[in-house]
Amino acid sequence: MSIDPDTRQFLTDLFDAAVAAADPAEALKDFLPEKPKGRTVVIGAGKGAAQLAAAFEDLWGTPVEGVVVTRYGYAAACRWLKVIEAAHPVPDAAGESATRAVLAALDGLTEDDLVVALITGGGSALLAAPPEGLTLDDEVALNEALLASGAPISAMNAIRKQVSRVKGGRLAQAALPARMVSLIVSDVPGDDPAEVASGPTVPSASGRAEALAAVRTFGIDLPERITAFLGTAPEDAPAPDDPALARNAVHVIASAARSLDAARALSEARGVPAVILSDAVEGEAREVAKVHAAIAREVVLRDRPFARPVVLLSGGETTVTIRQAGGRGGRNTEFLLSLAMVLDGLDGVAALAADTDGIDGSEDNAGAFADGDTVAAMRAAGVDPAEALTGHDAWGAFEAADLLFVPGPTGTNVNDFRAIWVK
Known part of the structure; x- marks a missing residue:
């Protein structure tokens, strides 16, 4: 020594x-939304999502419903919310199952309901939801290739957003017509909320063209099935100015x-x-x-x-x-x-x-x-x-x-x- x-x-x-400056309870207390007429559903993903969920329950004070997914070993006790652990940095079947549970929690909501999304770094791998035509094995192979590439996080996220049913704002889309408030702990340079966890609840300006450009620029060796998919991937993610999401709010509550x-x-x-x-x-x-x-x-x-x-x-x-x-x-x-x-x-x-x-x-x-x-x-x-x-x-x-x-x-x-x- x-x-x-x-x-x-x-x-x-x-x-x-x-670390204390990013304490979940301290970070959350100034960003609590008004309580809705209808239901309050809480969803979350990331390595700090369970702690955020527990702090949110304490601050909210009344029962809520919902699901958060975090890394194995990172769970925290919650009174009402379900916490599911899954693999990070490479997704697994538990993450895919947890993502289905998150989507199920958003089913059947109305305009009077509120969705609170608690998003932290690590959520990209934990929210495993391959698009139609691809499998979990394909998403695993994609993450392994990206992690080995040395590409910056922005380039990796541009690609991940195109190979998912929830990233790139699609999770916010799934919650419609409910209003969503995203409370985000940023782990990305520049603190762009659309980049944290590949932006599941925040629409992004990047699309298929940007994903393909990232592959070329950084010489990323993608699996053949992913390369083929990117060539024909549908532009189905919501745009930042999507009027259907106009009621949503996004707050970065903690950052580097x-x-x-x-x-x-x-x-x-x-x-x-x-x-x-x-x-x-x-x-x-x-x-x-x-x-x-x-x-x-x-x-x-x-x-x-x-x-x-x-x-x-x-x-x-x-x-x-x-x-x-x-x-x-x-x-x-x-x-x-x-x-x-x-x-x-x-x-x-x-x-x-x-x-x-x-x-x-x-x-x-x-x-x-x-x-x-x-x-x-x-x-x-x-x-x-x-x-x-x-x-x-x-x-x-x-x-x-x-x-x-x-x-x-x-x-x-x-x-x-x-x-x-x-x-």
């Missing part, structure tokens, strides 16, 4: 402040920007100035790390562009292009491994990179810690950091050095959180 307990605690406190502001405020309250580089960082994780590392080195060596001490904060969503299968890790640990390799031997810098939902990739960690001694610690534990990076096994490298960060599921999701402390 190369990082002292006080440093770990300070970085952890910054992460906790960011607000969470980074909270982390900055805490750091400055502890006497350490902090700067937010961006809340919308995208790109290949290992390359983004090199830019962050270059800034940190410049601060250490020349006190520019910021004077020491300082905490460099950033959010957004990086990507990992899988070039060699079989590794364990996620985009935050891959970012941090690349960062550690650049900062190798540099004194006075420590960093935490983690996913605000509590899980980075396929293991149980949210991310990891690193400093100038991390690479040496990995080598002492018998791990070659360069080989681990090439094989996408950042988890194995940080596990060997006892530097994993494992807070458990947080109940929210505003995407990546990065804090680099130059002492």
Whole structure:
């Protein structure tokens, strides 16, 4: 273990402040709609949807009905709402069944009814509803291809919206003639609500042409059946100006920007100035790390562009292009491994990179810690950091050095959180 307990605690406190700023109960209380004449139906999807649902029940105060779907291990106890767990980031049969239950909850509504949609990141995989002519296996193959492509989330979503019966605003369409209020926790750069979870309740301007353009631009190797479908996919998603949806309302109730502001405020309250580089960082994780590392080195060596001490904060969503299968890790640990390799031997810098939902990739960690001694610690534990990076096994490298960060599921999701402390 190369990082002292006080440093770990300070970085952890910054992460906790960011997560607390996206707390479901706090985020919801200012956005509750008026109660309707008719029924109140609550639907939801995402890694933080169950916690949002439980908080909504408490704030609403009277019985509601409906269904929310969340990732395995992310459920929360609800009094009235049904919570279903399913697979993420690759959909499964439980997700397909849960999506049918969500659609069933929207059946038979009237103009006097209200639908409250609780949407967070992760909902795209959890709402599995292949269109006519395709199967769940096709949707699984699509998600696997997109996750391995390294394409930005906007490109992936443009494609996902065309290969679904619920994404791209189609879930809002299914609720008609009821009024829908979407309460959204954003995990996407720029906080466009139509991009969160591939926008199941928010119509999008992108269509089949944009999906095909994304495939070409990023060289995405799609399964043949998906490619064939995209060539003939019907333009059946509602448009943003669809008059049938004019009564609907959309609110982004939590985001990376607000969470980074909270982390900055805490750091400055502890006497350490902090700067937010961006809340919308995208790109290949290992390359983004090199830019962050270059800034940190410049601060250490020349006190520019910021004077020491300082905490460099950033959010957004990086990507990992899988070039060699079989590794364990996620985009935050891959970012941090690349960062550690650049900062190798540099004194006075420590960093935490983690996913605000509590899980980075396929293991149980949210991310990891690193400093100038991390690479040496990995080598002492018998791990070659360069080989681990090439094989996408950042988890194995940080596990060997006892530097994993494992807070458990947080109940929210505003995407990546990065804090680099130059002492």
